[in-house]
Amino acid sequence: xxxxxxxxxxxxxxxxxxxxxxxxxxxxxxxxxxxxxxxxxxxxxxxxxxxxxxxxxxxxxxxxxxxxxxxxxxxxxxxxxxxxxxxxxxxxxxxxxxxxxxxxxxxxxxxxxxxxxxxxxxxxxxxxxxxxxxxxxxxxxxxxxxxxxxxxxxxxxxxxxxxxxxxxxxxxxxxxxxxxxxxxxxxxxxxxxxxxxxxxxxxxxxxxxxxxxxxxxxxxxxxxxxxxxxxxxxxxxxxxxxxxxxxxxxxxxxxxxxxxxxxxxxxxxxxxxxxxxxxxxxxxxxxxxxxxxxxxxxxxxxxxxxxxxxxxxxxxxxxxxxxxxxxxxxxxxxxxxxxxxxxxxxxxxxxxxxxxxxxxxxxxxxxxxxxxxxxxxxxxxxxxxxxxxxxxxxxxxxxxxxxxxxxxxxxxxxxxxxxxxxxxxxxxxxxxxxxxxxxxxxxxxxxxxxxxx
Numbered sequence: 001x002x003x004x005x006x007x008x009x010x011x012x013x014x015x016x017x018x019x020x021x022x023x024x025x026x027x028x029x030x031x032x033x034x035x036x037x038x039x040x041x042x043x044x045x046x047x048x049x050x051x052x053x054x055x056x057x058x059x060x061x062x063x064x065x066x067x068x069x070x071x072x073x074x075x076x077x078x079x080x081x082x083x084x085x086x087x088x089x090x091x092x093x094x095x096x097x098x099x100x101x102x103x104x105x106x107x108x109x110x111x112x113x114x115x116x117x118x119x120x121x122x123x124x125x126x127x128x129x130x131x132x133x134x135x136x137x138x139x140x141x142x143x144x145x146x147x148x149x150x151x152x153x154x155x156x157x158x159x160x161x162x163x164x165x166x167x168x169x170x171x172x173x174x175x176x177x178x179x180x181x182x183x184x185x186x187x188x189x190x191x192x193x194x195x196x197x198x199x200x201x202x203x204x205x206x207x208x209x210x211x212x213x214x215x216x217x218x219x220x221x222x223x224x225x226x227x228x229x230x231x232x233x234x235x236x237x238x239x240x241x242x243x244x245x246x247x248x249x250x251x252x253x254x255x256x257x258x259x260x261x262x263x264x265x266x267x268x269x270x271x272x273x274x275x276x277x278x279x280x281x282x283x284x285x286x287x288x289x290x291x292x293x294x295x296x297x298x299x300x301x302x303x304x305x306x307x308x309x310x311x312x313x314x315x316x317x318x319x320x321x322x323x324x325x326x327x328x329x330x331x332x333x334x335x336x337x338x339x340x341x342x343x344x345x346x347x348x349x350x351x352x353x354x355x356x357x358x359x360x361x362x363x364x365x366x367x368x369x370x371x372x373x374x375x376x377x378x379x380x381x382x383x384x385x386x387x388x389x390x391x392x393x394x395x396x397x398x399x400x401x402x403x404x405x406x407x408x409x410x411x412x413x414x415x416x417x418x419x420x421x422x423x424x425x426x427x428x429x430x431x432x433x434x435x436x437x438x439x440x441x442x443x444x445x446x447x448x449x450x451x452x453x
Contacts, residue, residue, distance in 0.1 A: 021154055027220040028151040028167045031102055034213040035143045036174025037181075038109040038206050039074065039136055043270040043395075044182050044287070046071040049199045053117040054126055061403065068396040071270070073130055074137035075388045081141020082384040083240055086377030090239040094146040094153075094376060099217055101146070105139035106210030108132045113203030145380030148363035150220065153372070155364075158309055161434070164363025165305025171359070172297030175269055179291045181205065183284070239377040243370070249429075250369035251382050256426025257365075258386025259419040260321050261358045263394045264328075267416070268293070268351055271395040272335060275402075282340055289343040293351035300352040304360030312435030313365040317427045320357040325420035327354065332409040358423075368431055390419055 050067040085097045111132045118125045147167045155163030181202035189198040221227075243251060273286040308316055327350065334346060362383075370378035401411035 023216070024151055024154045024220055025163065025166045027098075027217045028147045029170050029173065030216050031098060031213050032143060032147050032167050032170025033173040033177065034102065034206070034209045035105050035140060036171045037177040037209065038105045038174075038203075039140050040175045040178040040269070041109065041181070041202050041206075042074065042112070042133060042136065043071055043266070044178055044273070045199060045203075046395075047270055047274040048182065049195070050129070052195065053199075054129055056118055061399075065396060065399055068270075068399060070126075070130055070133055072393050072396050074133045074140065075391065075393070077134045077137025078141035078384040079381065079388060081138035081143075082145060082380030083141075083377070084138070085142030085146060086380040087239055089142075089146050089149075089376035089380075090374060091235050091237075094150045095217070095220055097142055097376075098146045098150065099214065101139045101142035102210055102213050102217060105136060105143070106206050108135035108139060109203050109206035111135075113200045113206070141380065141384045144383055145376050148379060149367060149375055152364050152367045153375075159306075160364035160367070161305040161308035161313065161361045162302060163305075164367070165302045165360045167363045168305065168359050169298050169301035171265075172294045172301060172356075176291055176294035176298070178202065179269075179287050179294065183287055183291065186284070235373055239374050240381070243374050243378045243381060247370060247374060247378055250378055250431075253426045253430045254366050254369055254379065254382025255386040255389070256422050257317070257358075257362070257430065258383060258423075259390045259426070260324055260416070260423035261355060261362070262387045262391025263416055263419050264324055264350065264355050265359075266391045266394045267398060267412075268347065268355070271398045275398075276335060276340065276343075279336060280340060285340050285343055289347040292344040293347040296348060296352045297356055300356040301360045304357045305364070307357075308361035308364070309434060312432055312438055313361045313368075314427055314430065314432040314435050316361065317358045317365075318424065320354050321420050321424045321427065323354045324350075325417045325424075328416045329413045332413055336409070365430065365432070368433055 046067040050070065054070075055062070055066040081101075085101065089097045109132075112129070115128050115132065116125055121128075144167070147170070148164055151167050152160050152164045182199070185198045185201050186194055269290050273290070276282050276286045304316065331346065331350060338346075366379040366383060367375055369382070397415065398412045401415060402409055405411035
């Protein structure tokens, strides 16, 4: 299909009421917050409690590895969730899939909160834990692409990064809620009470949050460009196949750009909680630092999204990736030797500056790599496969590398540096309409965001 044909789909800034745009941004933020709250609850629980609850017969190292392995299972399921949601989302619309993903995540998380432990039902507990984690992964795989596109496709051309960041900060808000929930429960219960039942409370609270999210999300409609595409019967018949056949470059680029950022995120928010507890004997400082970084992320995410609209996605991401590759080495030295009272400040550097400057613009930047009729499938596949290859496996890989490195973290640092190299190459190769427009000084001309060829 030609570019000329595509111009009839919708003008890029088709009239959308301000009230509707606000509801879209609210839906993107609240929906992804709830989804990530549920998903991150598992990561925090894997670091703190699942080893003793579901793998009590194992050694400390084996129990930790087993808990992080079940954590990784959710990431393995995410590409399948992205494939299913991408296929349906590119055919029937973004909204319907987002409602389904929210319900699925709520069911899975509530089920984890009700699941008996190994002592009660033996191996069935582990099977149930893995099954529910897989269901979480499917829901999460469906969520991000649809939410990102719903916000970006409703955005004016010069604010795509800013609009898309409201999907991104749902991650920070979800992490803040998850860590806060565990922090509050740990503060209000004894160690024995937390082990016995306290850890279940944050999972059970998911049911209430899902109801709130559904109320907001059902009032949001698909963007005009997609509705016109559907009305004219120009949606893709086999979007997964078309992406794999005609848009391999965009797919590989989005996968590559997902190497460094999610690996750093799960290192900061999951792995170091147990790392500090085991090596320094501090049980709460890691969770506290994550909470502070997540809270600041609610502001830094939109700030970096706006900055990418003003100065381009590529230069900001390029600088941040180099920064991660450099600072990961002194970061682990600090964890072993530094004054942990300063950990929140270090977290701000690693999370809110280096991490968020990449993550804030990803919704818009990934959407710019694919035409509208294949966009849900393209961004979902690239995002979720890249996350599996980096973020989902990072806590487990880090635990293994620490063991193989003679209980020294240098192999972990080398691993993160390698991932940064892959992301750097992908960032250089990615399309960046904003940077191109800034370089040419022609920031008002149309770009190819609405093309379907």
